[in-house]
Amino acid sequence: MPKLVIIGGSDAGISAALRAKELSPATEVSVVVADRYPNFSICGLPFFLSGEVPDWRSLAHRTTLDIEKEGVRLLLDTLATSIDPVSKTVLVSGRGTQPQKLHYDGLVIATGARSIRPNLEGIELPGVFVLRWMEEAFAMRQFISETHPRSALIVGAGYIGMEMADALTLRGIEVTVVEFLHSVLTTVDKELGERIEANLKTCGVKVNTGITVTGIKEAGGQLLVNGSGGFSCRTDMVLVAVGARPRTELALSAGIETGLQGAMKVDRAMRTNAPDIFAAGDCVETWHRLFRQNSYLPLGTTAHKQGRVAGENAVGGNREFQGTLGTQAVKIFDQVVARTGLRDSEALPAGLEPITVEFEAWDHKAYYPGAQKLWIRLTGSRSSGRLLGAQILGHRDSEVSKRIDIIASALYNEMRVEDLSDLDLSYTPPLSSPWDPVQMAAQAWNRTVQESKSRIQG
16 A cells, blocks of 8 residues: 655645545555644634634634544654655654654655744743744733733734734734834835834834844833834733744755755655655745746645645646745735735846836725725736736725735736736626726726826837
8 A cells, every 4th residue: 555644734734635535545644743733724823812713623624533534644743853765764753652664655745834033032031922833822822811911012014913913902902013124014015014004003003113123021020122223112922923934954854955945945746856755835935927936935825735736746646836926815903905926026126027006996886885995006017018916905895805816817817917807807886896996907007007108109
């Protein structure tokens, strides 16, 4: 009986296991899981900590029983400590058990990423947290329940920082955000970041940008956070949310090549340089559909897709990962901001001649109650008219995700900006307009480009 071993039980690992078992029921599939929480939605942790999701068990995409019913063997609380590509074995050690060797015909490494813990004085103090895995969420939840903090400081204004500012405020905690760069959520343009920052302040969050945190100290039962420019803030707890790095130590020890930001190099079949070893998820490079080369862009949606490809190919398939566009969305209080494709700053170095036009529209017909403003920043190639990307900001009820997905689908199919006007999109006055705001933004982009060309020719 062929044997497939998968190291890692989050999105990519479980997707690989289920796809492999679906295509090759006779294959013995074993998943080595470092904790007791296979296939949990890490993206749901802020909503667990806010109290919006009261039961952590509901964060499981599938229960352990669900996975095992598919014929997948789960080795929980088990660490993979070494890989021998020559003998095709993985050495694992479970809690309270003797180390054992697992033999494989195919191996998938899906070890994910870990939160960056900067070399910062005081980062190990009680009340200072990072957030990526279930145990980290449990530790934070316990601290909040036992100490009842009145204030929290978040280092970093990316996705986790923004979601946790929302979550902690919802729990009645006064939140301060400190960001090294000069805008919050720098994955979108500054124009949208400024609107997000204004809304954060309206919701009671104190925002400090352009500040480097230099240290954390104990101070009379609280934590004192110091930063550049004389910044100083007393707080009851600190969350450090400054990004993540791929977990590739195990792969490196097996001679597997790494590349961008230390992530494993893989081809589009998710193969590494080692025979019969595949890799997927936040620990690997990602093929980008627009750049036509690898990047490092860890996303849960990408991990699921890559895992599925790796699992299929590990049992003899021949599928390729179709690539990422970096499509993402985040809810911050009553706003949703989303993006897909490239911004000017990303497209320029690739020689794609980008031009971005911002368009403001109502999310549905203004005469129907509850209309909200949408801000759409559309990016295309000045010379060819090719669609390159978009960013959208609007109210949480404004179908922002639906509209960014329209752009993502158009990007996937290599459409031009003007082609968006030809799409047959749904319309009813409570939800949209005869021309959807995405189409109106496309028409505004075309007008702007035409006027620009006319001025140059004139």
